[in-house]
Amino acid sequence: MSTSQPPTFKPFRLALIQLGQVTSDKKSNLAHAREMIGKAASGEGAKKPDLIVLPECFNSPYGHVHFPVYAETIGYTPGQAYDVEKSESDSVKVLSEAAKEAGVWLIGGSIPERDAADSHKLYNTCTVYSPKGDLVALHRKVHLFDIDIPGKITFKESETLTGGTTINMFDTPFARIGLGICYDIRFPELAMTAARRGCHAIIYPSAFNLTTGPLHWELLQRARAVDNQIFVSMCSPARDMSAGYHAWGHTMVVDPMATVLAEAGHEEEIIYVDIDPAVFHSARAGIPVTTQRRFDVYPDVSSAA
Numbered sequence: 306m307s308t309s310q311p312p313t314f315k316p317f318r319l320a321l322i323q324l325g326q327v328t329s330d331k332k333s334n335l336a337h338a339r340e341m342i343g344k345a346a347s348g349e350g351a352k353k354p355d356l357i358v359l360p361e362c363f364n365s366p367y368g369h370v371h372f373p374v375y376a377e378t379i380g381y382t383p384g385q386a387y388d389v390e391k392s393e394s395d396s397v398k399v400l401s402e403a404a405k406e407a408g409v410w411l412i413g414g415s416i417p418e419r420d421a422a423d424s425h426k427l428y429n430t431c432t433v434y435s436p437k438g439d440l441v442a443l444h445r446k447v448h449l450f451d452i453d454i455p456g457k458i459t460f461k462e463s464e465t466l467t468g469g470t471t472i473n474m475f476d477t478p479f480a481r482i483g484l485g486i487c488y489d490i491r492f493p494e495l496a497m498t499a500a501r502r503g504c505h506a507i508i509y510p511s512a513f514n515l516t517t518g519p520l521h522w523e524l525l526q527r528a529r530a531v532d533n534q535i536f537v538s539m540c541s542p543a544r545d546m547s548a549g550y551h552a553w554g555h556t557m558v559v560d561p562m563a564t565v566l567a568e569a570g571h572e573e574e575i576i577y578v579d580i581d582p583a584v585f586h587s588a589r590a591g592i593p594v595t596t597q598r599r600f601d602v603y604p605d606v607s608s609a610a
């Protein structure tokens with residue numbers, strides 16, 4: 306939990322990697338992610354980004370049967386220093402090196418994680434790195450993707466995964482950024498709590514599908530953005546119709562007025578967005594819902610952030 310004063314919100318440049326080529330070979334998935342982080346960090350001829358984001362489950366195929374096979378032990382405890390060089394996780398080492406090489410903040414998508422204390426417990430986990438390569442935050446997907454839409458899609462992450470139990474965020478010199486993973490966006494309570502704890506943006510490494518993508522991908526991001534008057538972004542893998550899971554793509558960034566600032570197609574692509582705090586401040590000044598809440602009328606919702 307972070308209830309300290311957030312950093313002053315300053316303009317920053319965000320790069321989202323809609324990563325392709327996620328195969329059954331973890332080494333090549335990591336190598337490709339690293340190459341794409343380097344490419345994103347170059348700004349491709351424009352301004353270098355401050356923060357780069359990868360999608361959900363970028364080092365393994367997506368599916369509950371794959372999680373136990375690809376899971377890595379990270380052993381991170383919030384608030385305690387973490388020695389990346391001694392990490393048992395190859396993915397953590399690669400992401401840390403990539404962030405350091407590129408000199409950027411990095412939200413390292415998500416990977417299947419094995420609990421260091423209880424090897425039967427697996428999580429869908431996002432790790433975050435500073436430009437020095439330090440592991441600074443970790444989010445375990447709180448809400449597991451268990452859905453059944455007959456004839457369309459059945460998916461049960463809880464077959465092999467355990468849900469996380471904490472809300473997570475990190476501070477940079479330019480903003481406080483909240484974390485969620487994919488299905489987490491369907492739960493307004495998580496975004497609301499993160500926003501009330503001072504997040505200026507919430508970023509969700511994600512992988513919607515061809516059924517719920519067209520229905521809810523944009524709607525949920527715009528809803529969380531306008532509810533909380535924050536920036537919201539979901540970063541998807543590219544679509545691969547030869548894979549077992551068909552990702553929606555359409556990596557997106559939405560501003561606090563619910564305007565879609567950028568949207569990818571469904572191929573591998575990097576999108577860049579300049580985040581302007583003026584939109585955050587003018588949304589909150591013009592439509593001051595953040596200070597008009599009537600907790601006396603809905604006592605089920607705590608007034609404490």
Ligand SMILES: O=C(O)CCC(=O)C(=O)O
Pocket residue numbers: 361449450486487488489491511512513514517518521
């Ligand atoms: O909520 C949805 O429709 C999709 C969620 C999902 O794909 C996930 O949590 O990985």
